[in-house]
Amino acid sequence: MRTSRLATILLASAILTGCTRSAGLEDLVPRPSMEVTNSISRPDAPVAEANETASQDEPAGTGGEASAPVVEAALVAPDKPSPAAKALLDGTVHPQRFRDAHPINFGKASPRNLAVHGVDVSRWQGNIDWPKLRTQGANFVWIKATDGGDHLDPMFRRNWNAAALAGVPRGAYHFFYWCRTASSQADWFIRNVPKTKGALPPVLDVEWNHLSECKKRPSREQVLEKMQVFMDRLEKHYGQRPIIYTAPDFYRDNLKGAFPNHPFWLRSVAAHPSKVYPGRDWVFWQYSGSGLSHGVDERIDLNVFVGSEGQWRKWLAANAG
Structure with missing residues (x-):
């Protein structure tokens, strides 16, 4: 069908406008998976996992798939030091x-x-007023980036950049999915989370999630092996030792006595971590999943650093990228 010159111009303008919207980039990212942390609600719609070839860095039977399509991390990497x-x-x-x-x-x-x-935040906190949240006591934040090997939190880019502009030291976390290989998940995180000066160490979030479509619960030996593969890959890339976030039931089943040289971030919302995780040193404590604050409309997870202000500054100097 022939098109008038005016219609052609309008059509071309619409295409160019669409290509410059950030939403167009979001369309490149697979829809959310079923993986969520303990403190947030389950997404409305499931997404089927890709059925791809297992990687070679883990033994057979661990349920591997190859990495999903890539979204380049350079999209969010600043060219100069950020306010964070x-x-x-x-x-x-x-x-x-x-x-x-x-x-x-x-x-x-x-x-x-x-x-x-x-x-710590994810898509479920909605639009955040980061300068306001910082004044309320958000002296650090970990932002949900990825889970599994195919899901990027749709608010990650916005939160990552906005937190930096507000001067909040920030890092990213990955929710581990037990039906994918560790290597494919590490690759997915690395491809979506920029290597940025001043960023906090990456976090590996390991939990049992009864809402997940993945019902696999690997043995303790397999769990520790998968975690080691993932964390080694991230430490090599970012030059920072990853932090392990976990919850009481998963810790009891898998992590007692494990990874003594890794920092731990422990969820304990009813008692002090010393009672829930006896003998385990920790650096961060998630003490509430029902926090309220100016700057965010939804409930928010609240965390605290183990030491004093001076010890915090020393920790940052030694561990921030």
């Missing part, structure tokens, strides 16, 4: 002003007695 990197130098620590929808009395072991608080 500069925040590492000024050492500003904001006192926490968070509230809690379901407050717990931790007694003398209250996280409020510790100086440096922060948050």
